[in-house]
Amino acid sequence: MNTITLPSPVSVPREVALGAVHALPILAGAVPFGLLLGSLAAKAGLTPLDMGLMSGIIFAGSSQFVAVEMWGHGAPGLAVIASVLLVNLRHLLMGATLAPRFQGVPPARAALTLFFMTDEVWALALRRGGQLTVAYWFGVGLTLYVGWLCATVAGTLAGALVADPAAWGLDFTFIAVFLCLLAGLWTGTGALPPWLASAGAALAVHSLLPGGPWHILAGAVAGGAVAAWRGRSATRGPEAG
């Protein structure tokens, strides 16, 4: 298992650039949602500075939609904080799968690096497997961070000007990105049982509790349980290429 490392000095700019390039299709899908979040925030009474602080400090899209929605309806601060935490609990599972990469990495550096872990950064990092470098991670992470910050603030400034991203099919960007990354984990039919279990659990929970993060946790737990029951790995781990 390779630890996430700094590449040799020569290749640092190349790794950063590669990460930024890999982040571009994701950014194209994220920007319209950032604009939409910003316009919702403006309606909820947030100022552009409020929005910028939220995107810069929390940096987790779906939980920010929840926070803006709740704040706009006058929910108590503690309820907003608890909801953001619940939506983001999935990070614990994602981070756990990256643990081998962070073995022996100084805690301060790991803490800073992991601040930028979103669903998308995690998924791209996973795909890089043993070739994952800190430079690549920051290439992806900073591109999405700056883009998200700018898009949400711009959306707040623009107010209600933004159309529905779904009208342009842009909501499908995330589905397509995640499916591509999933295809990279495919190792044959042995990979199917945990995936089917996850899909079934996610669909069932989503129909009962739509909009929440629960279906993600349910799918992860169901898929993990099936894999554990089978007693051996059905899918390749993070070291797969």
Next chain:
Amino acid sequence: MDATLFDPALLGVIVAAGLLTWMTRVGGPWLIARVRLGPAANAALEATPGAVLVALVAPAALSRPSDAIAALFVCLIARRVPMALAVALGVLAVVVLRRLL
């Protein structure tokens, strides 16, 4: 638009929520480093990335026939073309299919 530059009460909420969110990000590797996993738990952890990705997409991808067909299309081309192209073709497919279906 508010006359104020920012809302101090909201900033408190943002800082607390941001701190907790950061802890969920750092917590995974931190916990794993302190817990010894048996083979079953290891198998579960190795299956988790795929299971999380499936759970992330399943409800949206299967929400309507147009999206399900486009999702299947992306799965079929994902390993044959670069990711950016697969994503672009998938979005194009979903736009067309949503008009048709």
